[in-house]
Amino acid sequence: MSKVIAEISMSLDGCVAGPDPSMEEPLGVGGEQVHEWVVATSSWRDAHGQQGGEATPESDMLAEVNDGIGVTIMGRKMFSGGSGPWEDDTNADGWWGPEPPFRHPVFVLTHHERETTLMGETTFTFVTDGIESALEQARAAAGDSNIRVAGGAEAIQQYLAAGLVDELLLHTAPVFLGGGRRLFDGAAADLTGKFEGTRIVDSTTGVIHASYKVKDA
Amino acid sequence: MSKVIAEISMSLDGCVAGPDPSMEEPLGVGGEQVHEWVVATSSWRDAHGQQGGEATPESDMLAEVNDGIGVTIMGRKMFSGGSGPWEDDTNADGWWGPEPPFRHPVFVLTHHERETTLMGETTFTFVTDGIESALEQARAAAGDSNIRVAGGAEAIQQYLAAGLVDELLLHTAPVFLGGGRRLFDGAAADLTGKFEGTRIVDSTTGVIHASYKVKDA
Numbered sequence: 001m002s003k004v005i006a007e008i009s010m011s012l013d014g015c016v017a018g019p020d021p022s023m024e025e026p027l028g029v030g031g032e033q034v035h036e037w038v039v040a041t042s043s044w045r046d047a048h049g050q051q052g053g054e055a056t057p058e059s060d061m062l063a064e065v066n067d068g069i070g071v072t073i074m075g076r077k078m079f080s081g082g083s084g085p086w087e088d089d090t091n092a093d094g095w096w097g098p099e100p101p102f103r104h105p106v107f108v109l110t111h112h113e114r115e116t117t118l119m120g121e122t123t124f125t126f127v128t129d130g131i132e133s134a135l136e137q138a139r140a141a142a143g144d145s146n147i148r149v150a151g152g153a154e155a156i157q158q159y160l161a162a163g164l165v166d167e168l169l170l171h172t173a174p175v176f177l178g179g180g181r182r183l184f185d186g187a188a189a190d191l192t193g194k195f196e197g198t199r200i201v202d203s204t205t206g207v208i209h210a211s212y213k214v215k216d217a
Numbered sequence: 218m219s220k221v222i223a224e225i226s227m228s229l230d231g232c233v234a235g236p237d238p239s240m241e242e243p244l245g246v247g248g249e250q251v252h253e254w255v256v257a258t259s260s261w262r263d264a265h266g267q268q269g270g271e272a273t274p275e276s277d278m279l280a281e282v283n284d285g286i287g288v289t290i291m292g293r294k295m296f297s298g299g300s301g302p303w304e305d306d307t308n309a310d311g312w313w314g315p316e317p318p319f320r321h322p323v324f325v326l327t328h329h330e331r332e333t334t335l336m337g338e339t340t341f342t343f344v345t346d347g348i349e350s351a352l353e354q355a356r357a358a359a360g361d362s363n364i365r366v367a368g369g370a371e372a373i374q375q376y377l378a379a380g381l382v383d384e385l386l387l388h389t390a391p392v393f394l395g396g397g398r399r400l401f402d403g404a405a406a407d408l409t410g411k412f413e414g415t416r417i418v419d420s421t422t423g424v425i426h427a428s429y430k431v432k433d434a
Contacts, residue, residue, distance in 0.1 A: 012387075012412075012429075013401030014231040030409055170229075174414040174429055176401065184230030184393065192247055195229075197391040197423025206414025208427055212229070212391055 002142045004135070006149040006156045007065065007169040009034045009207075014184060015177040016153045026081050026095070033175040037207040038062065047101040057202040058209060065169065070145020071138040072102050073131075075155040076110040079124065096122070105141040107134045109155055131158050153183045160191060167213050168195060174206040219359045221352070223366040223373045224282065224386040226251045226424075231401060232394040233370045243298050243312070250392040254424040255279065264318040274419040275426060282386065287362020288355040289319050290348075292372040293327040296341065313339070322358040324351045326372055348375050370400045377408060384430050385412060391423040 010016045011034050018028030025031060038044050042053035043063035053059065081095035099120035100106075106124045114126040127134040138147045149159050159165050170183075194214055201209035227233045228251050235245030242248060255261050259270035260280035270276065298312035316337035317323075323341045331343040344351040355364045366376050376382050387400075411431055418426040 014399075033409065174412055175410070176408040178401075178407065178409070184395075190395065191393040192250065192395070193392070195391055197420070197425070200417065200420070200425060203414070203417070206429070208414070208417065208425055210425055212423070 002070070002139060002144055003146045003166040004149060004159065004164055005065070005069070005146055005167045005169055006159060006165045007171075008151045008153070008156055008183060009038065009171040009173060010183050011173055011175050011177040013176045013178065014182050015180040016151060016183050018177040018180040028177065028180045030175065030177050031180065034171075034173045034177070037171065037173060037203075037205045040205070044101075047103075049099065054204075056204045058204065058207065061201040061209060068146045069148045070104050070142040071147045072104065072106045072150050073134050073138055073147060073155065073159075074106060074108055074150045075152045076108055076112075076126075078151050078155070079106075079108045079110075100124075104145075105138070107138050107141075109134055131155070131162060131164070135159075135164060153181050153185070156183065157185070163194075165214065167211060169209070169211050172208040172210070219287070219356060219361055220363045220383040221366060221376065221381055222282070222286070222363055222384045222386055223376060223382045224388075225368045225370070225373055225400060226255065226388040226390060227400050228390055228392050228394040230393045230395065231399050232397040233368060233400050235394040235397040237397075245394065245397045247392065247394050248397065251388075251390045251394070254388065254390060254420075254422045257422070261318075264320075266316060271421075273421045275421065275424065278418040278426060285363045286365045287321050287359040288364045289321065289323045289367050290351050290355055290364065290372065290376075291323060291325055291367045292369045293325055293329070293343075295367065295369050295372070296323075296325045296327075317341075321362075322355070324355050324358075326351055348372070348379060348381070352376075352381060370398050370402070373400065374402070380411075382431065384428060386426070386428050389425040389427070 008016055018031035021028045037058065040054055041059035041062055042055045043059045045051065045053035096119065100122040103121040106122055108124055108126050109131060110126050110128060113128050116123060116125045127137065149156055195212040196215050197210060198213045199211040203209060225233055235248035238245045254275065257271055258276035258279055259272045260276045262268065262270035313336065317339040320338040323339055325341055325343050326348060327343050327345060330345050333340060333342045344354065366373055412429040413432055414427060415430050416428040420426060
């Protein structure tokens with residue numbers, strides 16, 4: 001059976017994006033630093049059609065996780081490129097370029113109806129009737145593959161709060177953002193006792209890769 | 218040369234104590250959960266004169282860290298037992314009991330003058346003239362041993378902000394407190410680039426033990 005995996009990178013002070021997003025820094029001041037480890041892996045570069053990168057244990061881990069994923073769910077801001085003044089442009093084409101790296105169905109949580117769009121090998125379907133509906137559509141599309149809730153913070157918080165996440169995969173980078181968007185903003189107490197740590201992947205970058213599985217009821 | 222190690226346990230949502238501290242839960246609602254891993258180790262039990270406990274890799278890690286420590290610095294609330302209605306009782310004897318586990322000099326950051334107190338094999342000295350003064354006294358007492366800044370959050374934040382920490386040792390427990398006292402409360406951006414992750418200790422409890430060292434200037 002398909003698992004729902006919430007996966008996101010964050011800073012040591014618990015932020016997934018920095019403060020004051022702008023055109024120059026759509027992930028907020030310093031926000032790109034939490035993703036530097038990903039961009040350095042050979043598996044990410046492969047997926048983006050780029051050469052090079054490092055074949056580290058964390059690159060293998062990333063490839064392994066990605067191989068199991070058949071569908072991605074994301075918030076609209078993640079689709080359209082972070083928070084910022086442009087986020088009201090509900091028809092923005094996203095920042096994933098002509099060949100987004102997903103190459104599987106992506107469901108975008110949004111309040112704005114929009115036609116399903118094919119970009120390269122990735123289909124983006126826009127879901128306006130909530131997280132349960134998006135997950136239902138994701139399950140239908142995923143078959144036995146896993147479903148990734150890829151962010152942002154709000155999308156992950158909503159799925160966690162609804163008890164719909166089977167596994168939480170957190171990549172904690174050794175940087176500090178000092179504000180911005182927190183992954184856990186104070187509404188997480190209900191999660192206590194629901195997850196257990198199960199796996200920590202070796203890292204060559206000082207990033208901690210920790211997987212938490214929901215406990216059997 | 219003696220190192221300054223800031224060491225603290227926190228929740229997955231970045232809190233070192235839970236919300237609403239009370240006599241029953243001086244570390245706030247659920248706050249004790251972040252310390253359960255410590256209490257379960259044989260090395261902690263040894264230090265507290267108790268039998269049993271588990272001789273795990275993290276117990277060994279704890280023993281190794283403790284062996285190197287010659288002096289501890291803590292905030293007054295950590296001395297007197299968490300936040301709460303009693304924290305205005307500046308003469309409270311602390312909650313460490315007649316035989317505190319430190320068995321080395323402890324310097325307590327406080328605004329209230331108080332005589333140095335010997336409890337069991339631990340001397341508590343109360344420092345009212347700031348973190349630099351406490352560190353200076355700690356260095357004099359420590360010799361070549363390391364100095365631990367043991368918490369709470371405020372004490373660690375102050376030493377980090379002043380650039381006086383050589384190593385940050387964070388124990389992140391797989392629990393959520395959903396509020397309470399955050400270790401990094403938004404003032405941490407200045408720390409970016411100053412620390413690098415160097416060591417992660419195996420854990421049998423789902424707790425992540427990550428050590429960050431200050432980079433050479």
